[in-house]
Amino acid sequence: MPQGKPEYVPQDGMTTRERRNRPLVIVHTGPGKGKSTAAFGLALRAWNQGWPIGVFQFVKSAKWRIGEENALLALGRLHAETGEGGPVFWNKMGEGWSWIQRPGTEADHEADAREGWEQIKRDIAAETYRLYVLDEFTYPMKWGWVDVEDVVATLRDRPGSQHVVITGRDADPRLVEVADLVTEMGKVRHPMDRGQKGQKGIEW
């Protein structure tokens, strides 16, 4: 993206510096690839700033984010050892739990998702992290497991300077409304269209 100037400067009483550092809610949605990948790419920038990063993974399969998890946790260890960058905390809700592929009733998954959201709320209230990656968090909202209005109010009223990135298809319009930055990843062509299966290093 070209380094553009804003098309207008709002009369909101904020200084440029305040406006520049306003914490953001970012949503990556749409049917295409790259929603989560771009969120973890953002985590690289946050790490470089020394920000505490909290990843909350609403996983579908234990292996799917293993590359990002290993690399980001390696960066977190590097921080612990050398002080470079920031700390990284990786929260897998229900550890290995999956609502698509693994055994377990829907009620269990719903309870896991709710508990995960309650933990996120506690962390936001305590300003535990500077960047939150809520990976595939649109789905528990879509399925009614987590109340969208509660999410919107929590994000809108969050204290301090906490950036929140939420990924997943079918973002609720109310979530889109509260977001500062929304990107729709559209599928143009995908290898599965040609009979390609997922592969290590690319899909996980």
Added chain:
Amino acid sequence: MPQGKPEYVPQDGMTTRERRNRPLVIVHTGPGKGKSTAAFGLALRAWNQGWPIGVFQFVKSAKWRIGEENALLALGRLHAETGEGGPVFWNKMGEGWSWIQRPGTEADHEADAREGWEQIKRDIAAETYRLYVLDEFTYPMKWGWVDVEDVVATLRDRPGSQHVVITGRDADPRLVEVADLVTEMGKVRHPMDRGQKGQKGIEW
């Protein structure tokens, strides 16, 4: 994305394993955010697989990818020290060069871009890397500085198992055609619409 099965299996004589590990050309294009960020997210997965990664940055501003650069180079150093993950090589063409903001004639930038592409061709021929991130490489193609047909032929005929990710707006249709995976990042809402300027940790 759900872990789907391909809708059909092509009769191309490849085994499932061969097809699974077929190297990919991936394009992130469109006007939205996340094109480069998702490419650097892919690099996390590649690092975790121990793949040599070559980043070629057609930079607009020295600071814009500093977060990704510092974090990925930190992972590369970790590999050198502990053997964990893979090596990372970060190539800034013309080191600090920018065709938008810095002094210099257009001819210089064109020459830099061409030389960068020649280096990439040499690396692809030598199978230097397993993942190439050609960041904002659509622009020198768009501006006629690098020949699209040469890029397409080089990608199509590349040896071994080399994955190539190309980012930038306005990907040439011929590049889209040769790609295995194309994602269009669409802008839904951007903070600049509200008078927000870029900020550290988020934009770089």
